[in-house]
Amino acid sequence: MQIYKVGGAVRDRLLGLPVTDVDWVVVGATTEEMLARGYRPVGADFPVFLHPKTGEEYALARTERKSGRGYGGFTFHASPDVTLEEDLVRRDLTINAIAEDDQHNLTDPYHGQRDLEERILRHVSPAFAEDPLRVLRVARFAARYAGLGFTVAAETLELMRQLSESGELEALTAERSWKEISRALMEDQPQVFIQVLRDCGALNVLMPEVEALFGVPQPEAHHPEIDTGLHTLSVLEQSALHKQPLTVRWACLLHDLGKGLTPEEEWPRHIAHEHTGLKLIKAVNERFKAPKDCQELALLVGQYHTHGHRALELKASTLLELLQSFDVYRRPQRFEEFIVACEMDARGRKGLEQRSYPQADYLRGAANVARGVAVQPLLEKGFKGPELGEALKRERLKALKAYREAR
Known part of the structure; x- marks a missing residue:
């Protein structure tokens, strides 16, 4: 029975990167031997075990044979006579097919170290x-x-x-x-x-909806990069540079899908792309069963990102409708993620990556103003039910008008 460290742990150590997850392959052992040593089985399709103390994964060396379609269409064979080289050859990339023993000796039959260097x-x-x-x-x-x-x-x-x-x-x-x-x-x-x-x-x-964006032009005055697909890549790049969460990055990827539906005779303008894109965003969300928070933000950013860009010009009533759409009173974080997605969109343009985005602080201020309208005085005046809601809306609108005029 021989145990080797394999995969990402070896690769990243050789690259001088931090090692997080460690995987092990066991050559020359049976399931019974692993159980006798206290390892806990977890693999449904092939023998994978958790170390009794560290909890790290140990897999018996195995071969595989294609037996059907897709990721799961394989038949696996694990036995003590499967060699380390036979186990490594089934891996995806050469840089992931390097093994290391407990003396730090490397087994690299497929030249992964060379490919790391190159x-x-x-x-x-x-x-x-x-x-x-x-x-x-x-x-x-x-x-x-x-x-x-x-x-x-x-x-x-x-x-x-x-x-x-x-x-x-x-x-x-x-x-x-x-x-x-x-x-x-x-x-x-x-x-x-x-x-x-x-x-x-x-x-x-x-994602044919994203593919369709490449080659679609936008007005050069607003988009020096012109190509909508390249713009989408730039927005995604900005979201990573600014360490945004998954929800924002997903929204950045999908925010302009409606531009792929614009008839060529209307190029480079994309009138109402925010609304035409919603069905496409919904389709991509459902295709990959994206988490609910990712789905919701992608749809909201798709629909309202141009509102974000024009925030300083919006009427107080439109601003209030925007805040209501995001339910900023109960879900402030979602509106904050919308704001930063809009900022990434503004920065994802050739030569404008460092541009300021005053709309962000303006929108944050508007949200704070709307949230700051107190309910208690209205209750004391006898408002309740739907009437209370309407009275609250009027007070928030009044506060937003004052906020807008003060700016």
């Missing part, structure tokens, strides 16, 4: 093309390590393209896809994730 994301074997989830994984690694200069090998990108054209991506479950997408959006350069998916044809399969 900053290349390269598949281990042709079996890479059997698992459609690997398209998303490689794009996610590209987003994670882009800052270190990593790129996807041409031959790997070609396999990803073949996978994208094969129909296999459609076999991925919403849950598995969302797990990869959400992790990728939280990487340092999530725009690289989208670009790599586009380069291999996967974006058109997974």
Whole structure:
């Protein structure tokens, strides 16, 4: 029985990066031996165990064979006679197929160290093309390590393209896809994730609504980058540079989907794109079963982001309607996330990344003014039920008019 550290822990140590999760592979052992040593089984499809003290995952060395469609369409074989090299060859990338023993000796049969030095994301074997989830994984690694200069090998990108054209991506479950997408959006350069998916044809399969934005022009006066797709990538890049949460990054990715529906004869203007895009945002939300907070913010940002940009010009009544739409009284955080999504949209324009965005503080101030209107005086005047709601609305409108005039 031999135990090796594998995967990300070895890769990141060699890159000089912090190591968070540690995975282990066990060669020459049986399930019975693992149980006898106190390991707790957790794998439903193949033998994976939790260490009795550390809780880290230990998997028996295994081989796999394609037996159906999608990520789960594999038959696994784990036994004491499976070698370390046989276990490593089934992994996705060479940089993830390096093993390390307890003496820090490396086993690297597929030249992962060379690819780490050359900053290349390269598949281990042709079996890479059997698992459609690997398209998303490689794009996610590209987003994670882009800052270190990593790129996807041409031959790997070609396999990803073949996978994208094969129909296999459609076999991925919403849950598995969302797990990869959400992790990728939280990487340092999530725009690289989208670009790599586009380069291999996967974006058109997974999110045709986003793919449709590329090549669609916008007015150069407001968008020096002109291309709506490039603008979307820039907005996503800004959201990562400013350390925004997943909800904001998801909204940034989807905020302009309506522009993909604008008839060519109306280019570069996109009248009412905020409303035409809502059905597309809803479709993407449902396709990946995005969490409720991500779904809600994406729809609200899609519908109201131009209100955010024009905040200083809005009438007090329109401003109040905006605040009411976000329920700023009970859900202040959601409105704050809307504001920063609008700011990322404003900054995601070529040459305007450092621009100021006074609308942000103006909107925060308006929300505070509306929230500051007291209910108790109205109750003391005898208002109740629907009448109380209308009276409260009138007082908030009056306060917002005063706030607007004071600015």
